[in-house]
Amino acid sequence: MCGIWAIFGSDDDVSRQCSSCLKIAHRGPDAFRIENVNHFKNCCLAFHRLAIVDDIYGMQPMRVHALPHLWMIYNGEIYNCKLVQKQFDFDYETNCDGEAILHLYNHGGAEFAAQHLDGVFAFVLLDTSERKVYLGRDTYGVRPAFRMVEDGFLAVCSEAKGLLGLAHTSTDHEVDIQPFPPGHVETYSLDKKGKAKFQEIKRFHKIGDMPKYETLAPALVDDVTTNIRNLLNAAVKKRLMANRRIGCLLSGEFS
C-alpha cells in the first residue's frame, strides 16, 4: 500500500495540522516520516511506508542529491524503472523504483514523466525552484488519491479521511473532497506566500490508447491460448521487481 499526505498554502499551524496524516497510518507498517520544507513553511509532506523496493534508501519524501529542488511522495510500483534508466541514461542514486519519476520529470516535465511510467502510482511532486506542485495518478486509478482545494489551500491524501478537518473556512460537510481523476496530471503554482493556485489539468493517457513507454508485451502469435499465456507470464514477470520474498497477485472479490 503506502500512504501519501500533503498540504500546501496552509494558513493554520502546520505542526498541528500534520497530525491528520496519522489517520492513514495503517497504509504503511514499515516507517513513516513527516516533513516540512525549508522556505515553504506552510506546506508539509507525509508518508507511511510499506517498503517494497529498496527498503534502505527508498524512504520518502524522496529527494536525490542531483535534484535537490525536488521533493516527492508517491504510492506505487514503477515496473519499468530500470528500463527508463537505460533508455534515458539516468544516473540513479537509489535502487527505489520511484526515483524514475524524479528523473523523468527533470527530463521532460510532469506529463512526460507520467506518460513514461509503466506501473501503478499516485504522486505529489514539489519543485521548489519552479514553485510548482504536480499531482499524478495512473491510467486505471489503481493507486488512490483524493484532493481538496480551498482558496489557495491544497490538500492531498491517499484516503479522503486524511483530509477531514483541514479546511480553513468550510466545515467537513461543505468541503469538496474529490477523488483525483485517473490518467491525469495536475499543476499548481505556489505564490510568494506559498498559496497554491490551480494552473492546469491534463489527461496524459486513456484506456485504449497505446502507451508512450516501451511495453514488454510479447509479440502476438496466431494462437489465442499461447497469447493469453505469454501476456499473463509477462504481466506477472514485470511485477516481480519487488525486494519482498513473498507476494500475492490477486484479482477477485470477497463478499
Ligand SMILES: NC(=O)C[C@H](N)C(=O)O
Ligand atoms: N510501496 C510504495 O508504494 C512505494 C515504493 N514502491 C516502495 O517500495 O517503497
